[in-house]
Amino acid sequence: MWERAALAGLLLGTAVLYLWGLSESGWANSFYAAAAQAGSESWKAFLFGSSDAANSITVDKTPLSLWPMALSIRIFGLSSWSLLVPQALIGVGSVALLHATVRRTTGSVGAGLLAGAILALTPVAVLMFRFDNPDAMLVLLLIGSIHATVRALESPRAMRWLALGGALVGLAFLTKMLQAFLVLPALAAAYALFAVVPWRRRIGHLLVALGSMILAAGWWIAVVELWPASSRPYIGGSQDNSILELTLGYNGFGRLTGDETGSVGGGNGWGETGFWRMFNSEIGGQASWLLPAALVLGIAGLWFSRKNGVAGRRARAGLTLWMGWLVVTWLTFSYMAGIFHAYYTVALAPAVAAVVAIALHGLWQKRESLVVSGVLAFVTALTSAWAFVLLDRAGDWHPWLKYVVVTVGLACALMLGVVRILPQRVAVVVAAGALVAVLAGPFAFSLATAATPHTGSIPSAGPSGTGGMAGMGGMGGARPGGAGGPGGTGTGSLLNGSDPSTALTELLLQNSDAFTWVAAASGSNAASGYQLATEEPVMAIGGFNGSDPSPTLAQFQEYVADGEVHWYIAGGGMGGSGASSEISQWVQENFTAQTVDGVTLYDLSEGVA
Numbered sequence: 001m002w003e004r005a006a007l008a009g010l011l012l013g014t015a016v017l018y019l020w021g022l023s024e025s026g027w028a029n030s031f032y033a034a035a036a037q038a039g040s041e042s043w044k045a046f047l048f049g050s051s052d053a054a055n056s057i058t059v060d061k062t063p064l065s066l067w068p069m070a071l072s073i074r075i076f077g078l079s080s081w082s083l084l085v086p087q088a089l090i091g092v093g094s095v096a097l098l099h100a101t102v103r104r105t106t107g108s109v110g111a112g113l114l115a116g117a118i119l120a121l122t123p124v125a126v127l128m129f130r131f132d133n134p135d136a137m138l139v140l141l142l143i144g145s146i147h148a149t150v151r152a153l154e155s156p157r158a159m160r161w162l163a164l165g166g167a168l169v170g171l172a173f174l175t176k177m178l179q180a181f182l183v184l185p186a187l188a189a190a191y192a193l194f195a196v197v198p199w200r201r202r203i204g205h206l207l208v209a210l211g212s213m214i215l216a217a218g219w220w221i222a223v224v225e226l227w228p229a230s231s232r233p234y235i236g237g238s239q240d241n242s243i244l245e246l247t248l249g250y251n252g253f254g255r256l257t258g259d260e261t262g263s264v265g266g267g268n269g270w271g272e273t274g275f276w277r278m279f280n281s282e283i284g285g286q287a288s289w290l291l292p293a294a295l296v297l298g299i300a301g302l303w304f305s306r307k308n309g310v311a312g313r314r315a316r317a318g319l320t321l322w323m324g325w326l327v328v329t330w331l332t333f334s335y336m337a338g339i340f341h342a343y344y345t346v347a348l349a350p351a352v353a354a355v356v357a358i359a360l361h362g363l364w365q366k367r368e369s370l371v372v373s374g375v376l377a378f379v380t381a382l383t384s385a386w387a388f389v390l391l392d393r394a395g396d397w398h399p400w401l402k403y404v405v406v407t408v409g410l411a412c413a414l415m416l417g418v419v420r421i422l423p424q425r426v427a428v429v430v431a432a433g434a435l436v437a438v439l440a441g442p443f444a445f446s447l448a449t450a451a452t453p454h455t456g457s458i459p460s461a462g463p464s465g466t467g468g469m470a471g472m473g474g475m476g477g478a479r480p481g482g483a484g485g486p487g488g489t490g491t492g493s494l495l496n497g498s499d500p501s502t503a504l505t506e507l508l509l510q511n512s513d514a515f516t517w518v519a520a521a522s523g524s525n526a527a528s529g530y531q532l533a534t535e536e537p538v539m540a541i542g543g544f545n546g547s548d549p550s551p552t553l554a555q556f557q558e559y560v561a562d563g564e565v566h567w568y569i570a571g572g573g574m575g576g577s578g579a580s581s582e583i584s585q586w587v588q589e590n591f592t593a594q595t596v597d598g599v600t601l602y603d604l605s606e607g608v609a
Helices: 002-019 032-039 043-048 066-076 080-106 109-120 123-128 135-154 159-192 200-224 243-257 291-304 311-335 342-364 371-390 398-419 425-449 501-511 524-534 553-561 577-590
Strands: 518-521 538-542 565-569 593-596 599-603
Touching: 002 080, 002 109, 032 043, 032 066, 032 524, 043 066, 066 080, 066 342, 080 109, 080 123, 080 135, 080 311, 080 342, 080 398, 109 123, 109 342, 109 425, 123 135, 123 342, 123 425, 135 159, 135 342, 159 200, 159 243, 159 311, 159 342, 159 398, 291 311, 291 342, 291 538, 311 342, 311 538, 342 371, 342 524, 371 398, 371 425, 398 425, 425 593, 501 518, 501 565, 518 524, 524 538, 538 577, 553 565, 553 577
Parallel strands: 518 538, 518 565
Antiparallel strands: 565 599, 593 599
8 A cells, every 4th residue: 555655745746846847947948848839730740840830840850749639738728837737747757657667677667766755856857848849749658668678578478568679669769869869789689699588489579669769750751751742741850851961961960970951050169078067067966966876886787786696687688778779869869960969968868877776676685794784885985976076066056955965874874884794774874865865956847847947849847047058048937828938038149048028019910811822931940930820831941940941932933923931920940041131131132121129021812112
């Protein structure tokens, strides 16, 4: 009975943390919010992930993460709540599924609860499960793929479970493309090493899983490739209107090499690469609180579980799965030279939580060993010291907390060093004190994250102004009627949505039924705020950066000649050369400018001057 009550308490607490004050973030990332709104109005936009219901261009990701939000908006109407509540529920589901997976691996409710709590309280997880980026859905699907693989390792129906795991990775691909495949080495290695079926059947099952993954991801790719380009939206983020180019280039290998055509820059523009990247001042506070502990405990857990029979085999299989996920993702994020944002590290959070919980469960049972007690003491001291560093980076934000954490943590570390001679009750109290000490820092950062409204394209977890890229619009207030953050008013900017005034919104809505697009603007974020304010299609010229060649000048001129676009709104995007710049120049040369509340726009319905 206590087990159900404890799980209910964990999930209820997680729900409160993820739902409390959720609407304060307004549209959060208006780039995806506008696409979700478009999908709620048009099934075609829903299928392709279009930025607007008239299907001029798609977002620069595959669309699965947009579908729950679009359905919610279709049912409940457009609001911050209908947009973001599905993300929060995905977060609660992720915690529940991680709990179930770790419990199945260890046979321990406590280990499952610990894993769920660590995930729930990781600051970047709190950020992403209260935001409308694709990362929330990606995390849920990848945890599901691990859970299915764990079931395959112990089930006589292994092939079915492994096929499900492969299908979930395929769906994760439809959420955030090639990042989903970072778990594949772990899944394949764990099944190859620990499945109970003969080797030939293992290989066959892995091939079936590969096929299910290709099928789950490939159907949408096939639809996009086979659909006539003239009757579908342009594939945003590509330069050739190709989903394959987007997959392998801008959202694929280009992220590793930094060679991303149409991007806003790579390499050092997104921070120094290298082994310590996950621990630096920008990224460390997001998800690295228990990362050193996970690496040490994972290795120790694999070593000390090697002679534990069936239980040890399960533990090693689980650790292989989660350590494989953790190490591959960590190294990829550390050395990728292309676009990288601090919030990507949410992909580390489930693996860190699972490794820590599984390894601690096994090591605690062997705490009478001098070596094991030494490992537990070392990890507690290391994690407490690292928490002190991370909290110290927060400056004058609750400066007392770091001293409490390191003092309690080091005291518990000393006690854990002699835990083998302590009475059972005392040992449990010491262990609980150690957990409280090492989780106090991320818990405090998580509360600060939940209490801070986040908007724009580059949000960051933690107290406002600490780490991340808050100075680039990652944090700030917003309201449901717009999508503004710092610098995100008026015409918007590359990283922040536009926030039109009431007068401008009313102007855009005048005679709106007579036009396919009530307005056009350079860059998706510039267009998004106008679309969310009017709930009418607004053409995002050039896609997210304003650098995609869609539409061309000739196509835009044809739209204007056919009376399909009412207003052109100046500003937005990266500017520079390309179709977006050509369109801007043509409009300025041929139409009369007018200004409404500081925003310059042109009435295209009057025809070419």
